[in-house]
Amino acid sequence: MIEKHIPVLLSEVVEQLKIKENGIYVDLTLGRAGHSKEILKKLTTGKLICFDKDNQALLESNEILKNINSNFTLIHSDFRYLSNELKKLGITKVDGILADLGVSSPQLDDKSRGFSYSQNSPLDMRMDLSNSLTASEVINTFSEDEIEKILIENADVKFAKQVAKAIVKARPINDSFSLNEIIKNALPAKIVREKNPSKAIFQALRIKVNDELNALADLLSQVANVLNKDGKLLVITFHSKEDAIVKKYFQKLNYKDPKLNRLPVNETKMWHQKIIYPTDKEIEQNRRSRSAKLRVITKLE
Numbered sequence: 001m002i003e004k005h006i007p008v009l010l011s012e013v014v015e016q017l018k019i020k021e022n023g024i025y026v027d028l029t030l031g032r033a034g035h036s037k038e039i040l041k042k043l044t045t046g047k048l049i050c051f052d053k054d055n056q057a058l059l060e061s062n063e064i065l066k067n068i069n070s071n072f073t074l075i076h077s078d079f080r081y082l083s084n085e086l087k088k089l090g091i092t093k094v095d096g097i098l099a100d101l102g103v104s105s106p107q108l109d110d111k112s113r114g115f116s117y118s119q120n121s122p123l124d125m126r127m128d129l130s131n132s133l134t135a136s137e138v139i140n141t142f143s144e145d146e147i148e149k150i151l152i153e154n155a156d157v158k159f160a161k162q163v164a165k166a167i168v169k170a171r172p173i174n175d176s177f178s179l180n181e182i183i184k185n186a187l188p189a190k191i192v193r194e195k196n197p198s199k200a201i202f203q204a205l206r207i208k209v210n211d212e213l214n215a216l217a218d219l220l221s222q223v224a225n226v227l228n229k230d231g232k233l234l235v236i237t238f239h240s241k242e243d244a245i246v247k248k249y250f251q252k253l254n255y256k257d258p259k260l261n262r263l264p265v266n267e268t269k270m271w272h273q274k275i276i277y278p279t280d281k282e283i284e285q286n287r288r289s290r291s292a293k294l295r296v297i298t299k300l301e
């Protein structure tokens, strides 16, 4: 069953963005327009620019957004090309940027996409179907060392070496249930009982296939130049690897020269404002929100 995507931290996002009716906002991860819908409703002369690298997300969200008003533009691109894509539209500065990272519920639930370990599907995991690298290629052609590195760097997978060895030995591996079996058999029974190890391993593969952590770092390096004064960046992360990158970037923006105890000349001063977590009520209503963390920064000058 294809489930509806419930937007995470929706009221918190809308409140934190402090949306001006004539402002320019960017939703970097459109999904099913859960956040975009609410942003668009608040715009009169303002504009909403939406990115997604999944064509299906753009197609379905277009149907949702066009019923609200026409102040939106959809862009089929990785968000790592933010500045360039804005430039093509003649936009240099914006008032707010939202990134709600990871995969959407429709992506997870669509068997043909191969994101989920809980249904049997081909090992694909591409957000953008025009990209060539699939999970199958990683699993079936990468070396044992490369697979081990992917598992450790992207998801701190325990027993990564054993899993990588078992994967290489069992090739060819054609579907997610076969991969689940190989993972299970490679690990001590106690580990398998405690927590389904496939979760972290599928996450690591998905991150590799979509180059998620590098895309995030590329994006963050552009934000200071793209935001207007008082503009805000909101990032919702779902696991520690993503969050560590955002946290580090925020710290860098707030960097003070330890010798001078002030910002170096020409640095844009930004302020790491806060971290917001979902309420117990939201977690109860939407399990996917339980690991969400919203970081917000405002450009002060």
Ligand SMILES: C[S@@+](CC[C@H](N)C(=O)[O-])C[C@H]1O[C@@H](n2cnc3c(N)ncnc32)[C@H](O)[C@@H]1O
Pocket: 005, 006, 007, 008, 028, 029, 030, 031, 032, 033, 034, 035, 036, 051, 052, 053, 054, 057, 077, 078, 079, 080, 100, 101, 102, 103, 104, 105, 127, 212, 215, 216
């Ligand atoms: C968690 S969902 C967003 C859900 C959306 N906020 C909503 O409420 O409907 C993430 C979406 O961002 C897209 N995405 C993830 N990383 C991306 C990237 N680097 N560039 C463009 N789109 C990306 C995915 O394809 C997916 O549709």
